[in-house]
Amino acid sequence: MHQGDGVTHLNRIKPATNAIFNIFFLVVALACFLPIIFIFVISLTNNDVIRRQGYQLYVTAETFSGEAYKYLWGQRQTILHALWVSVYVTVLGTVLGVALTTLMGYVLSRREYRLNGFMAIVVFIPMIFGGGMAASYMVNSQILHLRDTMWILILPLAVSSFNVTITRTFFRTTIPDEVIESAKIDGASQFTIFSRIVLPISKPVLATIGLFLAFGYWNDWFQAQLYISSDNLRSLQAMLNAMQNNLAYLTKNPTALLSTASDLKKNMPQESVRMAIAFVVAVPIACVYPFFQKYFISGLTVGAVKG
């Protein structure tokens, strides 16, 4: 046992303080987590009850209704298609992003590379200056013609200089130069070194970058809001967002009796259904993040160390 343990043990906060801290954090933690339970409860509540009494904190046998999920099941084609878009964009984007990021990270970690300084500047400048939302929009839609394509959901988010720096630092600190030198002496090309030596021993940083990217893609709604107008390219987040926008439109123009407005109203899913969709979008992440939390924290600390 550690010698200091005795002192550390004596040096604790008072039991009463400990109890207060525990209660405090219990309240904060619940405030962070309960909203998702709350929308689940709403999604299971009968719509008549919602209309009469507002949202309920709990659901009883009388107020329970599975109609929201039945409705979703009826709409499964739309939902599953949106889910498919989400999954497709997330998987493809993560794979592409990890590849592009680690390739550049590896090249930057090779100090003997002739263009190292140049590439470092190419990666560095976007960290402090960018063309801005308008110029990017213009380039993406007018020059690259990515509007309303799957690629606009994938490409712009694939690389970030922050992630490149994380991988570069990781390669520099964990892969001994001798390993690469000896591989070179054995006649290995840089491609072989990268794919056979560097990638296999870099799993922690690949996991970290991959998770950053995967969560970023899964949660992205902004690209779709700006660039996507066709329904078959709507991801789950974009679908949820579009629903929210339609609703905002209706509340903004409550008297609008235009055909579009009443059409919107007719097609607008009920309260419980909207909450059910929000729950369906949120729950996969709420279930998986506890397992990946440590990679996020390690990415955060790796990122803090500069090479």
Place this chain on the structure above:
Amino acid sequence: MGRTEGKKRRTELAPKKRRRWTKDDTELTLLSLPTFVWYILFCYLPMFGVIIAFKDYKITPGAGFVTSLLKSDWVRFDNFKYFFGLRDFPQILRNTLLYNVAFIILDIVLPVLFAIMISNIYSKRKSKTYQTLMFMPHFMSWVVVTYFVYAFLITDKGLLNALIRALGGESINWYFEPKYWPYILIIMHIWKSIGYSMVVYLASITGIDSTLYEAAVLDGASKFQQGRYVTLPSLKPIIIMMFILSVGHIFSTDFGLFYQVSRGANQPLTPVVATFDVKIYQMLTSNSVSLGKTAAASLFQSVVGCITILIANGIVRKVDRASALI
């Protein structure tokens, strides 16, 4: 002795700098090529695209975008003048800066306080559970968070009004009352980021040498004095760093927070929720504002942002060279 060593190193380095292009260099160039192209397309093209901010962009019939752009008239700073002359420009500037000041202060005070408190809880298992639960909002998109907020705030059905009514008060029309929104947005910002930022400080607290605390105990320091004289001074470098970095980003805001949570930043909430990012987005999606004007607004934000980051970085270099960006 030092001088001869330096000389020796220089002579060793010199031929390296002039060395020939090798097969290695070719292979590394090929490896970095895809990412390099990505950077050109998605970072550097938009940077040159900012010339549109100095143009009165008009579509030349039959010509492509680039030709039209080149053929459009130069208008110098007219687009910028338009942006600065907007009636709501002072409001947007004020909102952007004030929200960021509030975030900068709270993002340091609360996470540091929370991290110190949670590190003192007896049960490590409980502490881990709290941390995990508090991390959840970080992984939720603003769209989903908007539904959470909606469920609390919507006038007739929301939980908050039910609570107010139960306590004998009157329902509040939250989405039409600008005066509450600064608080709502600040609370939502903290709610979403607290778990994550607490962990940053917690990581440094666990890294503090335990003998420092032992020495403090032997000197008769209370738990509070230990926090004041051991923990806080040990956290000082990272606090300073986080502070300066966030000051560097004082002109940019989280678009999702301001636009989504307020459900589109519409009237009557606009005066209190519109920041630079919201305004630029609104200009971009409006049919009545020309692309050049929007580009000017967004270039202005980029330039002042770049300046503040460089200044912040200069200060970081003075404080702690190793943590500087450049």
